[in-house]
Every structure is written in C-alpha cells, then in structure tokens.
Amino acid sequence: MTSSTPRRTVLTAALATAAGTAAGSAASAAPVTALTRGGAAAPAAAAAPGLVDNRFWTSYTDWRCGSSTGTRAVAGHRPGLVIATPAGRLDHTDPHTGTTSTWEYASWTSPVHTSTVPATEVIASWNADTPPGTWIQIDLRGTYNDASATPWFVMGRWAAGDGDIKRTSVDDQSDGRSSIWTDTFSVDDATSGLRLASYQLRVTLYRTPGTDLTPTLWRIGAMASDIPDRFTVPASVPGLVRELVVPRYSQNTHIGQYPEYDNGGEAWCSPTSSQMIIEYWGRAPSAEDLAWVNPDFADPQVCHAARFTFDHQYEGCGNWPFNAAYAATYPDMNAVVTRLRSLTDLETLIRAGIPAITSQSFHKEELTGAGYGTSGHLMTVIGFTADGDVIANDPASPSNEAVRRVYRRREWENIWLRTKRYDANGKVRSGTGGVCYIFWPVRSAPGQHRALRSLGLL
Structure with a gap:
C-alpha cells in the first residue's frame, strides 16, 4: 500500500481462475488442532525488530x-x-x-x-x-x-x-x-x-x-x-511442523450470488477467510441469522459474512478492520488487524493453535500451484509442512474440497511481506507488507496468551 495508489487495490478480488489440484479432504467443522507430522523443529530465525x-x-x-x-x-x-x-x-x-x-x-x-x-x-x-x-x-x-x-x-x-x-x-x-x-x-x-x-x-x-x-x-x-520499500525479504528458517484443522470454504462456489455485495463470491476472499476462522473457534451464525439467505445456496454463512463485512464506500468486502469487527460480533471473540514481521511470527501463532488471515498480491508465475494472479487476496494460514512450506486454506479454489493448498515457503513469504512488486506487465505495484487478521477467544489458553503477548497483541 502506497500513497501513490489512487485507491487501495490490494484487497480487490482474486482473479477467479483458481485451478490445479489441491490436497485434502472435506472440511472439519470442529474447532480443534491437530499435529500431522513429527520430527525435531529447526531453530527459528529471529524476526526483524522495530517495524x-x-x-x-x-x-x-x-x-x-x-x-x-x-x-x-x-x-x-x-x-x-x-x-x-x-x-x-x-x-x-x-x-x-x-x-x-x-x-x-x-x-x-x-x-x-x-x-x-x-x-x-x-x-x-x-x-x-x-x-x-x-x-x-x-x-x-x-x-x-x-x-x-x-x-x-x-x-x-x-x-x-x-x-x-x-x-x-x-x-x-x-x-x-x-x-x-x-x-x-x-x-x-x-x-x-x-x-x-x-x-x-x-x-x-x-x-x-x-x-x-x-x-x-x-x-x-x-x-x-514503518515497513521499508522492498521487493524481496530475507528468508526465514523453518521452525515448526504443525497443521490446524480449519473449516474449508471456497469463495468461487458463490460466484453470482448477491452481486450487490461486491459482485458476488468472486470477490469474497476476505469474508470467506474470516468465516473459516470464526468457525474454527466454534462460533457460527444462527439459523435465524441466516434466514435471509436463499435456501438453495450452499454455505449460507459465507453470504452472511460478505453482507456484514461490506463497506458501502469501498464497495467491497475487503475492508480489513470491518472483517475484524465482524469476527468480534460472535460471542467472546477478539479480533485485530496487524502486521507480522516474518513467517517466524506466523509459526508462533500456529504453534499456539491460532490460525491467521494474510493479505498478499502476486502474478500467476510467482506462487507455484495457485493457478491465478491477483492484485489483492486473503487466505488463511493453517500450518507448515516438514519442509517448512505454508499450508493455507485458499478460498480462491474451485470447491471446498480443493481449498487446502501447500505453497512453497520462499515464494509465499516474499509475496506476503514485500511492499513493492512487479505485475505481469512489468509495472511496479504495491504489496501489503505482512498485513494479517488475527482472531482469538476472550478466554484463551495460557500458551495462546503467551503467543499473542509476544507479538504485542495483548
């Protein structure tokens, strides 16, 4: 995000051409965590201070x-x-x-x-x-x-x-x-x-x-x-092998639904990601809350999240604080918008059982396996593989079953943390510099409390 941008574009819809094969089975709605692989963790690189x-x-x-x-x-x-x-x-x-x-x-x-x-x-x-x-x-x-x-x-x-x-x-x-x-x-x-x-x-x-x-x-x-202008960031050292079980929702299954909310599902990466984490923590809208949604639509809670995060001036569902405020309307939920400094910070959260929603922009060739490019997209980070790669619930997927993706650590870290990038035409564009949403319960576990405090959120 830079002041030269006439209108913040990093939160516009992912170009909804997500393709390719994604690993994983149907989503689990249970708000639990799961270790999927063992092994000793590599020492973590120190996060950059003072930003x-x-x-x-x-x-x-x-x-x-x-x-x-x-x-x-x-x-x-x-x-x-x-x-x-x-x-x-x-x-x-x-x-x-x-x-x-x-x-x-x-x-x-x-x-x-x-x-x-x-x-x-x-x-x-x-x-x-x-x-x-x-x-x-x-x-x-x-x-x-x-x-x-x-x-x-x-x-x-x-x-x-x-x-x-x-x-x-x-x-x-x-x-x-x-x-x-x-x-x-x-x-x-x-x-x-x-x-x-x-x-x-x-x-x-x-x-x-x-x-x-x-x-x-x-x-x-x-x-x-004060994030310096940068096209690349230093690589962090993998320090965690863990995956959280987070519900999976695709924004693309909602294309054409309720176009008054930013053209329908193709632009709903942010509320779709928010809804995944809200349900990870065991919260969900009631049947009464969802009564306004067309009963023929699957996953009506995603439509609900789009409506109640919609910014009528921005004409979109990607207002960052509005997504955090929406999450906090559920019982005893905290939610903030912040920036993290490295994947080491994200590992701190995942280790404590806290997933995070990250904002990034990239062209198709920059993120292997995504199958699309975007001027701004939100996805949910749920874990790290034994190789240190990022496990993400990416809502720009053709179905709920395809939402779980594994992205190469170095590629993913750079597109998330940089503040400058080149688009597909070679023009300089802005990046988000590590923006993310973090949601957690008011009554959090001691380990979660320590993790949040270490990142300055408590």
Missing part, C-alpha cells in the same frame, strides 16, 4: 484513563465502554441512503500513544456490540515528528447490522501530508522522512434518541508501522 507497534485499549483501567464525554466504563469478564449520559444530539445524513436521522451520542478519547515505531501507516481496529438502533464512529488524529498535528480523520463508521446506517469508510480525507486510503492512514511521501510520532483514537457511540440503548466497545487500538 511494527501495536497498542490496544481493552481493560477497565484503560476505559477509565481515557477522556470521557458521556460514556462510562463497565467491569466484568470483558470490560467495556457504554453510553452513560448522552453529550448531545446530532443529525446525520447517511451518504449511501440519503436518509437524515437524529442520534444521541457520547464519546471517549484515548490517551496519547507515542509509537515505538514512528509510522508511515496506521490501521485502527475495534471490537464492539452495536444492537439495532446504535452505531459507532472511529477517528484518529496524531502528531508528526516535526511537532505539527493532523486533523481528526474518520477511520470508519460501523454497525454490526445494516438497518440503521450503511457501514462505511470515508474517502477524500487528507491534510496535504497524509491521506486515508479506505482503512489506512498513510504518509503521502515516506521518502520525505515525515512520520507519525504519536496518535489518539476517539470513538463516538450513537443511539436512537430517548432510548436506553447503547453500543458496547470492548477493544480499540491500532497498528502503526
């Missing part, structure tokens, strides 16, 4: 330390933030429906966070409950390393449903030095040396006037990073 900073506010103390205007902190096994006494009323016109409605609101602003990584990019993510009649807006402002300040930028207007507002990113936001590209704050010219040194996040909670409804915010935070 990524994560900061998330989640605790009762966190909510009490911020600046509150009409909100209050609530304790419990999952502390949150709710509306106490509204700070006022606001008329909001939904740009996607033209409907103007009046809302009561309250807000919370985080303390200033000074990033350990003066950043060229920042991506916010959040976990919240928004019952019908409520929604939230997330904003970011920061201070540059020359002590000048940004304005408040809108990072998303979000609701779990789509009956009150249409969840949306906001285009055309810039201060002449940085811009918002769908879900990403990005310094316009990273070569200038300008960096975002610190930032605050603000969340505004909205509800129908005269009611006691309230959203509940459980988590808000951001990943700040």
